[in-house]
Amino acid sequence: MSSAARKRLVTALLLAPAAVWLFLFLVLPFIAIVVFSLGERAPAGGYQPALTLAQYANLPARAAAFWNTLVLAPAGALACLLIAYPVAYYLALKVLPQRRLLLVALIIIPFWTSLLIRTYAWMYILGGRGIPAFLELVGLPDLRLINTPGAVLLGIVYGYLPLMILPIYISLERLDRRLLEASADLGATPFSTFFSVTLRLSLPGMMTGFSLVLILLLGEYLIPTLLGGGKVFFIGNALVDLFLQSRNWPFGSAIAVALVGIAVVLLLAANRITARLSGARQVDLL
Amino acid sequence: MMRAFVTAVYGFLYLPIGLVVLFSFNAGRHASDFTGFSVQWYGRALSNTFLMEALTNSLIVATTSAALASLCGTAAALGLGRAGPRTRAVFDALFGAAIVVPGVVIGIATLVALVQLFGIVNPALAALWPGDAPPRLSLGYGSIIAAHGLFSTALVTMIVRARLGALGRDMVEASSDLYASPFTTFRSIVLPQILPAILAGFLLAFTFSFDDFIVAFFVAGSQTTLPMYVFASIRRGVTPEINAIGALVLVASILLVITAQLLLRRRRPASA
Numbered sequence A: 001m002s003s004a005a006r007k008r009l010v011t012a013l014l015l016a017p018a019a020v021w022l023f024l025f026l027v028l029p030f031i032a033i034v035v036f037s038l039g040e041r042a043p044a045g046g047y048q049p050a051l052t053l054a055q056y057a058n059l060p061a062r063a064a065a066f067w068n069t070l071v072l073a074p075a076g077a078l079a080c081l082l083i084a085y086p087v088a089y090y091l092a093l094k095v096l097p098q099r100r101l102l103l104v105a106l107i108i109i110p111f112w113t114s115l116l117i118r119t120y121a122w123m124y125i126l127g128g129r130g131i132p133a134f135l136e137l138v139g140l141p142d143l144r145l146i147n148t149p150g151a152v153l154l155g156i157v158y159g160y161l162p163l164m165i166l167p168i169y170i171s172l173e174r175l176d177r178r179l180l181e182a183s184a185d186l187g188a189t190p191f192s193t194f195f196s197v198t199l200r201l202s203l204p205g206m207m208t209g210f211s212l213v214l215i216l217l218l219g220e221y222l223i224p225t226l227l228g229g230g231k232v233f234f235i236g237n238a239l240v241d242l243f244l245q246s247r248n249w250p251f252g253s254a255i256a257v258a259l260v261g262i263a264v265v266l267l268l269a270a271n272r273i274t275a276r277l278s279g280a281r282q283v284d285l286l
Numbered sequence B: 001m002m003r004a005f006v007t008a009v010y011g012f013l014y015l016p017i018g019l020v021v022l023f024s025f026n027a028g029r030h031a032s033d034f035t036g037f038s039v040q041w042y043g044r045a046l047s048n049t050f051l052m053e054a055l056t057n058s059l060i061v062a063t064t065s066a067a068l069a070s071l072c073g074t075a076a077a078l079g080l081g082r083a084g085p086r087t088r089a090v091f092d093a094l095f096g097a098a099i100v101v102p103g104v105v106i107g108i109a110t111l112v113a114l115v116q117l118f119g120i121v122n123p124a125l126a127a128l129w130p131g132d133a134p135p136r137l138s139l140g141y142g143s144i145i146a147a148h149g150l151f152s153t154a155l156v157t158m159i160v161r162a163r164l165g166a167l168g169r170d171m172v173e174a175s176s177d178l179y180a181s182p183f184t185t186f187r188s189i190v191l192p193q194i195l196p197a198i199l200a201g202f203l204l205a206f207t208f209s210f211d212d213f214i215v216a217f218f219v220a221g222s223q224t225t226l227p228m229y230v231f232a233s234i235r236r237g238v239t240p241e242i243n244a245i246g247a248l249v250l251v252a253s254i255l256l257v258i259t260a261q262l263l264l265r266r267r268r269p270a271s272a
Helices: A003-037 A059-094 A097-111 A115-126 A131-137 A149-173 A177-185 A190-201 A203-218 A222-228 A235-245 A249-278 B002-024 B040-046 B049-082 B085-100 B103-128 B141-165 B169-177 B182-211 B214-219 B226-236 B240-265
Strands: none
Touching: A003 A249, A003 B049, A003 B085, A003 B103, A003 B141, A059 A097, A059 A149, A059 A203, A059 A235, A059 A249, A059 B002, A097 A149, A097 B002, A097 B240, A115 A131, A115 A149, A115 A222, A115 B002, A115 B226, A115 B240, A149 A203, A149 A222, A149 B002, A177 A190, A190 A203, A190 A249, A203 A249, A203 B085, A222 A235, A235 A249, A235 B103, A235 B214, A249 B103, B002 B240, B040 B240, B049 B085, B049 B141, B049 B182, B049 B226, B085 B141, B103 B141, B103 B214, B141 B182, B141 B214, B169 B182, B182 B240, B214 B226, B226 B240
8 A cells, every 4th residue: 555545544544433423413413304394293293204394484483482582692692792801801911921821710610510500500599589588688579580581691691601701812812912002102092992903803702702602592491491481482492392392393303404594694694794894714712 | 990890700600609509508498598507418419319320320421422522533633634625624614513503403403313213223123133132222321422422522623633733743753754653653742742632622521411401301312311300300499409419510510620721721821
């Protein structure tokens, strides 16, 4: 065997396990839900082969779930962005380098810590025996916090804030400080330096964070379930219902395909906006 | 002012975690009445056989999927370093999708595909099997491990590739100039340098799998993982027993993540 052929063989063997995994558990499942979404519900639940767009035509039946998700997910992502930016700015530009590592690690830790337990903590805090019980002591009775859209929004910000801070921090940390000095030397006020240099150069990080958080939020299930208490329904709740309870798999598949479609459109739009505004690509997380 | 804001954000991130730990030691049942220090809820949690079974399941699934992902992910990272641009673009797109696609979609798609696959494979196995009791494939450990392994393989590949990119080429070239075989160069030059990244990848993959609820919810079949058990208990009502197990889970994941960060920190400061 020639050395070039041998080299190619080794490369192929190294990639083979991951390729099999990606094919069996990503590509094939995705083809399966597209096929299912074109089928019909079997009388006893499940799937019956067909070739129809009826499931997609039926999407408005779950309009409430789409509406809630498409309002609360962008609102939550925007709230995350507004809170995350000052934190990322502070970490990247205002903190002494020797303290920075610890402070960044403290942002990474909650991101990898059970979202279920962290969301549950808020059930405890917002629930009848949490904050409302304390407020009653100071004379504010009958305040309802849990099972409201506000509680879901709070849970979203709490759960996804770290994921928004990290990419913005990375883009600000890589920023060439000399540009800021140059801007100041040329007579720009700190205010205009921030808007025309800092903000602009950190735009790729902001867009990465925003699109990542938004896409993950589109599929969120735990937060609306635990903090919305069945009153605030997301697409994720509709999917759990259709797959695990009412067993209408073709309709559920159509919703899942629609969700992925929305995510792809958002991602393309975010890329386009970033390219137009800053001429740079998005930041890779890591 | 900015400092006060940032401090408040850190408080916001850690206060709820602190409260779960604090109330896990509450002698009373409710947040509004802290009636004294007690470890009784830990005792209750540890003697709950359902909970311990779910914990065992989670440990099995997380260890297996993280180990498989570390092997596949490291091999893929090494392979992508040698592959052509077109192969790399395809893998980049698929790994990106594995990370970005929400868990609920991954769970559903895997469920749908596996149920169809079993529908074809099981009758075939039954027809071909020589004995009386042919094996039947079904949802369970295997399907959770496979679905978690997808995200985890993408994760390990990403982490190991970042480390490979920072690896000095000169050492590798010096090694081959001195007539070391490619395998020897790999074992004595490359592997020691990427080992911390592989270990960090393993720990983060373990943490992901151990904490995941939504993917397992769809593909677990009749198995129950720890997050599934906790979720079901929460829906039945908030109890201090959940605080105890929650505190243990939080502390375990925090320790794992800190270890992973320390492994990643050497020579590559301040980036996630």
